[in-house]
Amino acid sequence: MGQRILVTPRSLTAEPHPEVERLRQLGFDIVYSTAGAMPTEQELITLVPDCVGWLAGVEPVTPRIIAAADKLKVISRNGVGVDNLPIETLNERGVQVMIAEGANAMGVAELTIGLMFSALRSIPLADAGIKAGGWPRVRGLEIRGRTIGIIGCGAIGREVARMVIALGAKVLAFDPMRPNLDLPSASFAYAEVDEIIAAADVLTLHCPLPRDGSALLTAERLANSRPGQVIVNTARSKLIEEAALLDALDDGRISTYATDVFDEEPPTSLALASHPRVIATSHIGGFTAESVERATRIAADNLLAALRA
Known part of the structure; x- marks a missing residue:
């Protein structure tokens, strides 16, 4: 069994994306949250244990979720905002946070x-x-x-x-x-x-x-x-x-x-x-074919760089 990566952005759970599947081909196990839906705190608490990486969207991430993330090394956002993340808690845990700067x-x-x-x-x-x-x-x-x-x-x-x-x-x-x-x-x-x-x-x-x-x-x-x-x-x-x-x-x-x-x-x-x-509008600013492609590629590359460092 390979290392596990959690994928939660709604634009990526609705249907498989080649950049995410590339991670699978490189030996990682991909764990998706509910397709096309904003994951709840309880769902994330259930999914995040044993995950070393997390390709995250805009879903709220609470300290309770991070407490359950016993092996988490890096959160890679498919955007630039980190307001949804408990940065202080992540810093205390030594979890790296990376963004897809400029992608959307x-x-x-x-x-x-x-x-x-x-x-x-x-x-x-x-x-x-x-x-x-x-x-x-x-x-x-x-x-x-x-x-x-x-x-x-x-x-x-x-x-x-x-x-x-x-x-x-x-x-x-x-x-x-x-x-x-x-x-x-x-x-x-x-x-x-x-x-x-x-x-x-x-x-x-x-x-x-x-x-x-x-x-x-x-x-x-x-x-x-x-x-x-x-x-x-x-x-x-x-x-x-x-x-x-x-x-x-x-x-x-x-x-x-x-x-x-x-x-x-x-x-x-x-x-x-x-x-x-x-x-x-329904949070569609970065939801274009081009923006999703750029953001997903950068987020996946960030995950690989952090996990292989």
């Missing part, structure tokens, strides 16, 4: 642009109205000449910046590292978060949570946002205080919230997801 950047950036257009042109409303037998016509807004606020200029944020500038928009961006993106100064500038929130027609989030786990967009910040602002969130749901966001949507200060992420996936409460000013 283009997919998430393109979805971000799609959500912007959907919000500015009320595309979901028009589609639903026509299918219901109506003919809704909402006057839209063009992206050219608008100010796009981008919080976070890593691999995804910088792609979004390039795309919207190519479409004729101006960008105000925040990133603590202020990387040089080689973008024209007439169209791109760095600014502070509060300045961006007050000025942006569209605000898009591409950053991790603050270190203390608090929300970035608090009730106070939402109250100071530009009236009629569109917010796009393809990063993390907890970046925004949900109750304050619902209030801002109800009173129209935020015209549309377009999101690919929720606290629970799928959401059990539809207070936010079913709001008439919300456009929702």
Whole structure:
């Protein structure tokens, strides 16, 4: 019997992927969680013992799960976020954490642009109205000449910046590292978060949570946002205080919230997801053929490098 590797991303359990099967051909035993479903804590506690490697998705990983992982050496994410992992516990156990850096950047950036257009042109409303037998016509807004606020200029944020500038928009961006993106100064500038929130027609989030786990967009910040602002969130749901966001949507200060992420996936409460000013997608930012291929290849290579070191 070979060493065991647990595979849990929904995009990889629904059907076998060649990069995962490559691990099997190299002598590893592959353990899959329930096909196409987000694994529960109890399922993971049952599956993870004796596994030396774990190709992980966005499923919550608790300290109880890691306590059951008696032989685990490495967790390799098929993405870049590690908010779902108990990093302190993993560090204490000496479990290495690896990410597929940049693998899904283009997919998430393109979805971000799609959500912007959907919000500015009320595309979901028009589609639903026509299918219901109506003919809704909402006057839209063009992206050219608008100010796009981008919080976070890593691999995804910088792609979004390039795309919207190519479409004729101006960008105000925040990133603590202020990387040089080689973008024209007439169209791109760095600014502070509060300045961006007050000025942006569209605000898009591409950053991790603050270190203390608090929300970035608090009730106070939402109250100071530009009236009629569109917010796009393809990063993390907890970046925004949900109750304050619902209030801002109800009173129209935020015209549309377009999101690919929720606290629970799928959401059990539809207070936010079913709001008439919300456009929702089902965490599909990195779920393109190209992104899945890149992320799976990098994640598998990371596992091999760690387990053969």
